[in-house]
Each structure stands twice: as structure tokens, then as C-alpha cells.
Amino acid sequence: MAKIIIKKENYFHNLELLSKKAGSKEKLMAVIKDNAYGHGLKIMAKLAREFGITKVAVKNLKEALEIDSSFEEILILADHPHESKAPVNISFAVHSLEFLKKFPQNSNIHLNIDTGMHRNGILVSEIKESLKFIKEKELNLRGVFTHFRSADDFNAELFWQQSNWIEAKQEAIKQIEKFGLDMPAFHSCNSSALLRSQGGIKDDFARCGIATYGYTHIDKNIATYDLKPVMSLHAKRLSTRVIKEGQKVGYGGVFEAKKEMEISTYDIGYGDGFFRYDGLGNLKIANGQKILGRVSMDSLCAEGKADEICLFNNVTEISKAFNTITYEVLTKLMPWIEREVKML
Numbered sequence: 001m002a003k004i005i006i007k008k009e010n011y012f013h014n015l016e017l018l019s020k021k022a023g024s025k026e027k028l029m030a031v032i033k034d035n036a037y038g039h040g041l042k043i044m045a046k047l048a049r050e051f052g053i054t055k056v057a058v059k060n061l062k063e064a065l066e067i068d069s070s071f072e073e074i075l076i077l078a079d080h081p082h083e084s085k086a087p088v089n090i091s092f093a094v095h096s097l098e099f100l101k102k103f104p105q106n107s108n109i110h111l112n113i114d115t116g117m118h119r120n121g122i123l124v125s126e127i128k129e130s131l132k133f134i135k136e137k138e139l140n141l142r143g144v145f146t147h148f149r150s151a152d153d154f155n156a157e158l159f160w161q162q163s164n165w166i167e168a169k170q171e172a173i174k175q176i177e178k179f180g181l182d183m184p185a186f187h188s189c190n191s192s193a194l195l196r197s198q199g200g201i202k203d204d205f206a207r208c209g210i211a212t213y214g215y216t217h218i219d220k221n222i223a224t225y226d227l228k229p230v231m232s233l234h235a236k237r238l239s240t241r242v243i244k245e246g247q248k249v250g251y252g253g254v255f256e257a258k259k260e261m262e263i264s265t266y267d268i269g270y271g272d273g274f275f276r277y278d279g280l281g282n283l284k285i286a287n288g289q290k291i292l293g294r295v296s297m298d299s300l301c302a303e304g305k306a307d308e309i310c311l312f313n314n315v316t317e318i319s320k321a322f323n324t325i326t327y328e329v330l331t332k333l334m335p336w337i338e339r340e341v342k343m344l
């Protein structure tokens with residue numbers, strides 16, 4: 001069976017680095033949405049809890065209900081209003097005034113404010129109306145937040161959006177006081193914005209995903225960081241054969257042997273969420289080994305007859321080869337791949 005190994009030591013190393021940046025463990029919300037970026041939702045929730053993380057963010061109510069209920073705060077980032085009441089430590093991100101109005105009384109919510117990304121969130125000019133509605137409908141406002149669009153980039157965009165956030169926050173505080181609501185938590189930073197921050201953050205906490213798993217896409221001209229990849233991906237040998245010079249391997253016969261060689265197939269393919277390499281580039285997996293020919297749905301081919309091969313310890317090169325980001329290669333890995341935690 002193909003297998004994902006989770007290096008607990010590296011996860012804890014990254015959580016330590018990020019909680020120091022934020023100011024404390026309480027100021028770090030671990031983002032474990034989308035099956036913890038492919039690492040395994042329950043496993044990563046358990047490890048985060050063990051480390052001392054008190055807040056997590058997930059994709060939807062289904063994910064929220066699957067994890068350890070002892071978190072102080074479980075924030076759902078991308079789900080719709082639910083009729084039935086969720087447990088007290090679960091809250092929903094609200095991305096527009098239209099949707100705010102659909103939440104039932106007593107729902108726990110975090111209000112998202114659009115400070116320049118223009119993806120989600122209420123406008124600054126809608127803060128007053130939103131809070132009035134929250135007050136009247138007796139919604140439980142637990143947080144007010146925003147999201148930055150360019151925290152990775154080597155330009156001034158982050159600073160521009162951060163100053164918009166400071167203004168939005170001031171307006172929210174003013175209106176919250178006016179309506180006599182309890183003061184919620186404020187949060188804005190993702191991994192990159194937190195890593196770039198100096199001397200702690202002004203918000204109550206930061207929401208970090210990718211950096212907890214050991215990666216950042218921050219432009220290297222800004223800085224580099226001591227993060228350690230948490231996941232490695234491994235596959236087991238399914239069969240071995242010797243092919244002669246001129247024989248071709250796999251769909252389309254894309255790989256042709258230049259000499260007699262021993263080759264094996266391994267039990268991972270694009271059906272498991274590993275990218276479908278077309279065999280034409282120069283994709284290298286761990287140890288500089290090459291994939292021979294096209295990746296099939298459930299297998300791929302490599303030289304030799306090792307019982308196991310490692311596809312990656314660090315997914316950066318593979319994501320570059322597919323012209324995408326580390327987030328995508330990790331998140332696509334299917335939940336049925338066995339996950340094993342390597343202890344400290």
C-alpha cells in the first residue's frame with residue numbers, strides 16, 4: 001500500500017516557530033481544512049492538540065464534527081448556514097451580508113471583512129448594518145477577520161491591505177461598542193503574513209496552514225524561514241520485469257529503454273491524487289530517481305526493484321514541475337492513502 005508518513009517532529013518544529021512568531025500557542029490557529037492539506041484531518045488535529053494548540057480552522061461542518069471536540073475554537077471557513085445548532089465551540093465564517101441573514105439565532109460566527117482581496121467578506125460600509133443585524137438576531141459574534149491576497153509577494157500590497165484592515169478593525173470596534181456586543185477576537189494573518197510580521201502580532205491570533213506543514217511561497221527576496229516539510233509520500237512495488245533495448249513502457253509507449261534494464265511498477269497513480277505526469281519532462285522524485293513513462297491511474301513505473309520508493313520528502317520541486325503550488329499537490333492526495341505518524 002502507498003503510504004504517507006507524517007513527521008511529528010517536523011510538525012512540532014513548525015508549530016513552535018509559528019507560535020513564537022505569533023506570541024504564544026494561544027495566538028496560533030492551526031488551519032487543518034481540506035483533510036489538513038492532505039495530511040489527514042484527524043491525525044493532524046490530534047497532533048495539534050497534543051502540541052497545545054487551542055484553535056483550529058476547517059473547511060465545513062462535516063470536518064468540524066470529525067475532530068477532537070476539546071478545541072476551544074473550531075472555525076468553519078467555507079460552509080453554508082446550517083439549520084441545526086452546532087456545538088458551542090464550533091463557529092462559522094460569514095462571507096457576506098446576504099448569507100449573514102440566513103444564520104439561525106444563537107449561531108457562533110466570525111464576520112469576514114473585505115479589505116482588498118475582493119473574494120469574500122462584507123464591505124467596510126456594511127459593518128454597521130451587519131452588527132445591527134447580529135445584535136437583533138442574537139447571533140454570537142466570536143470573531144472579526146480578513147484575508148490578505150498578496151502576503152507572498154515582494155511588493156507593498158500586504159502593507160496596503162494591512163492598513164485597510166486597521167481601519168476596518170477600528171470601525172468594527174466602534175460599532176461593536178455602540179451596539180453593546182461582547183468584544184470578539186480579531187484575526188487577519190495567514191502563514192505568510194505571520195512569517196513576515198516583526199515583533200508579534202496586534203491581532204488576537206493568526207490562521208496558519210501551509211507553514212505548519214513546512215512550506216512557504218514567500219518571495220525569497222523577502223526572507224527565508226526554517227520550516228520543515230511534515231509529509232513524505234511512499235509507494236510499494238507491485239511487479240518487476242526486465243525490458244530490452246527499444247522496448248517501451250506504459251500508455252503511449254512514451255518511455256523507451258536505451259539498454260536492457262530492470263523496471264518495477266509502484267502502487268500510486270493519479271487516482272490516488274498524485275499528479276498525472278506525462279512522462280515527457282524531466283520529473284525527478286526523491287533521490288533523483290525518474291518516473292518512466294506516463295503515470296497510470298493506480299501505478300507508476302521506475303527503474304530497479306526496490307520494495308518501496310519515496311515520491312517526495314519535500315513537494316516543492318514536484319509542484320514546480322506541474323506549474324502549481326505546494327498546497328495543491330498536498331491537498332489532492334486522497335484520504336484513503338494510509339497515513340502513519342513517525343514519532344519523535
Ligand SMILES: *Cc1c(COP(=O)(O)O)cnc(C)c1O
Nearest residue numbers: 031077147190191207208209210
Ligand atoms: C486557507 C486559509 C488560511 C491559511 O492560509 P495559509 O496560506 O495556508 O497559511 C487562512 N485563512 C483563510 C481564510 C483561509 O482560507
